[in-house]
Amino acid sequence: MANIQSPVPGTFYHRPSPEDAAFKSPGDSVAVGDTIGLVEVMKSFIEVQAEEAGTFADYAVENEAAVSAGDVLATLK
Amino acid sequence: MSIQRLFIANRGEIAVRIVRAAQSLGIHTIQAHSEADADMLAVRMADEAVCIGPAQAAKSYLDVARVVQAANDAGADAVHPGYGFLAESPGFARAVEAAGMIFVGPSADTIERMGDKVSARQAAETAGVPVVAGSDGRIDDMEVAAKLADQIGYPVLIKASAGGGGRGIRIAQTPGDLAKLAPQARQEAQAAFGDGGIYIEKFIPQPRHIEVQIMGDGTDAIHCFERECSLQRRRQKVWEEAPAFDLPEPTREAMCASAVNLARAVGYRGAGTVEYLYDAASDEFYFIEMNTRIQVEHPVTEMVTGLDLVAMMIRVAGGEPLPVVQSDIHRKGHAIEVRLNAEDPLNKFMPFPGVVGTLDLPISDGIRVDHFLYEGYQIPPFYDSLIGKLIVHAGTREAAIDKMASALDAIQIGGLKTTIPLHKALAKSPDVRAGRVHTQWLEPWLDAGNLNSQTGGAS
Numbered sequence: 001m002a003n004i005q006s007p008v009p010g011t012f013y014h015r016p017s018p019e020d021a022a023f024k025s026p027g028d029s030v031a032v033g034d035t036i037g038l039v040e041v042m043k044s045f046i047e048v049q050a051e052e053a054g055t056f057a058d059y060a061v062e063n064e065a066a067v068s069a070g071d072v073l074a075t076l077k
Numbered sequence: 078m079s080i081q082r083l084f085i086a087n088r089g090e091i092a093v094r095i096v097r098a099a100q101s102l103g104i105h106t107i108q109a110h111s112e113a114d115a116d117m118l119a120v121r122m123a124d125e126a127v128c129i130g131p132a133q134a135a136k137s138y139l140d141v142a143r144v145v146q147a148a149n150d151a152g153a154d155a156v157h158p159g160y161g162f163l164a165e166s167p168g169f170a171r172a173v174e175a176a177g178m179i180f181v182g183p184s185a186d187t188i189e190r191m192g193d194k195v196s197a198r199q200a201a202e203t204a205g206v207p208v209v210a211g212s213d214g215r216i217d218d219m220e221v222a223a224k225l226a227d228q229i230g231y232p233v234l235i236k237a238s239a240g241g242g243g244r245g246i247r248i249a250q251t252p253g254d255l256a257k258l259a260p261q262a263r264q265e266a267q268a269a270f271g272d273g274g275i276y277i278e279k280f281i282p283q284p285r286h287i288e289v290q291i292m293g294d295g296t297d298a299i300h301c302f303e304r305e306c307s308l309q310r311r312r313q314k315v316w317e318e319a320p321a322f323d324l325p326e327p328t329r330e331a332m333c334a335s336a337v338n339l340a341r342a343v344g345y346r347g348a349g350t351v352e353y354l355y356d357a358a359s360d361e362f363y364f365i366e367m368n369t370r371i372q373v374e375h376p377v378t379e380m381v382t383g384l385d386l387v388a389m390m391i392r393v394a395g396g397e398p399l400p401v402v403q404s405d406i407h408r409k410g411h412a413i414e415v416r417l418n419a420e421d422p423l424n425k426f427m428p429f430p431g432v433v434g435t436l437d438l439p440i441s442d443g444i445r446v447d448h449f450l451y452e453g454y455q456i457p458p459f460y461d462s463l464i465g466k467l468i469v470h471a472g473t474r475e476a477a478i479d480k481m482a483s484a485l486d487a488i489q490i491g492g493l494k495t496t497i498p499l500h501k502a503l504a505k506s507p508d509v510r511a512g513r514v515h516t517q518w519l520e521p522w523l524d525a526g527n528l529n530s531q532t533g534g535a536s
Contacts, residue, residue: 011133041428066113
């Protein structure tokens with residue numbers, strides 16, 4: 001079980017754009033450096049990347065939720 | 078009908094600026110804010126404040142129905158949109174008027190007309206404002222393209238008509254280049270956009286960005302001279318001046334006169350800016366677009382003219398005729414504004430929405446800081462990174478740069494990373510001092526490592 005945390009405060013997005021599917025779905029394999037979401041901070045989009053490999057469990061916060069730096073965004077199992 | 082109760086549908090430093098201007102006119106101010114902005118400075122200063130929704134701008138500051146409803150419920154008789162958000166939305170201007178309130182800005186029709194590239198260019202041409210020579214629409218016949226390029230003069234820019242993001246753009250220096258590159262551009266446009274249509278226009282290498290401030294009352298219009306905004310990063314202005322440097326006087330006069338002609342031709346009401354590309358080599362200027370709102374960099378114009386543009390736009394929105402005539406408006410000295418953003422310029426301009434620590438802002442004659450900061454304030458991460466503007470005014474451009482350098486040394490904004498180091502390095506740059514800059518100058522200068530912990534000083 002590993003947590004992926006937000007590097008910055010902002011708005012968290014599960015998807016690269018509103019029309020696209022989520023970066024990851026439960027059960028997907030995750031490699032180091034895979035992007036699992038985006039945080040919009042002051043109109044910039046920062047990619048949130050996995051720092052360890054595993055299997056995607058789920059997002060820990062809703063799409064478009066307001067997050068603080070250090071908040072858990074997703075979990076791996 | 079003069080305005081009694083003004084609803085401010087914006088945030089940040091411009092909301093503070095509008096509250097101040099309105100209060101100086103004796104107007105009751107009602108400040109809109111999102112849930113994330115309940116503690117912002119403009120809320121503390123305004124006579125009343127109203128929450129208009131969640132942090133996300135799309136659900137608050139950009140929600141037309143919600144903003145109009147909130148203004149109406151608060152008994153506002155006018156709405157000031159500031160800049161950004163809904164400031165250039167014709168739908169918003171219409172909705173405000175449909176609800177029986179005054180929109181502080183031009184009519185919805187004018188916003189719509191100037192907001193569309195094609196109709197704005199047509200309006201400019203009709204008013205005699207020079208535009209960049211080019212094909213009026215797409216060209217499919219390469220012989221027509223070659224003839225037109227000969228008329229325009231080389232180099233020419235070849236662009237995909239369906240395009241965007243710089244794809245399909247080529248620069249042809251000669252007719253031979255055009256014959257070779259136009260088919261390539263067509264192919265690339267076809268592959269990228271499913272449409273091989275191209276258009277061509279005159280290529281202006283290393284243009285400067287000069288813009289003219291205008292103000293209208295719906296009938297008459299005046300100009301308040303020009304600003305130079307050539308220092309840009311990612312198309313965002315970074316450092317602005319008034320007046321433009323080394324601009325021949327006849328060119329300045331022609332630029333300002335053409336902006337007034339355009340404003341008069343569209344029956345402009347309120348504050349507006351006509352933006353031009355300026356080709357210093359040929360001493361020619363070309364219309365880019367008109368911004369139908371107050372701009373971030375309006376203070377440099379206020380410093381050199383002594384006018385209060387925000388108060389003036391509120392007065393004309395309330396139905397007053399222009400309170401000044403052209404012959405009353407004079408320029409004095411030179412002003413420079415730098416944008417203070419909560420970003421780390423030494424780390425790829427990464428946003429830095431922290432808590433404001435010790436705040437020490439230089440206060441003296443000819444220095445102005447427009448901002449929305451106070452000690453202990455948490456900068457919300459949801460909006461753009463502009464936290465303030467440092468503006469200086471001195472007798473000459475030389476003296477203004479010196480004054481800016483010492484103001485940058487004196488200013489302290491604790492707790493945050495800001496763009497102060499960038500401006501310190503710019504103030505030391507020989508190119509900036511000599512005016513050897515243009516819109517393509519700043520990014521290569523940064524890429525070449527000219528900003529570092531030494532040139533940027535301590536942040």
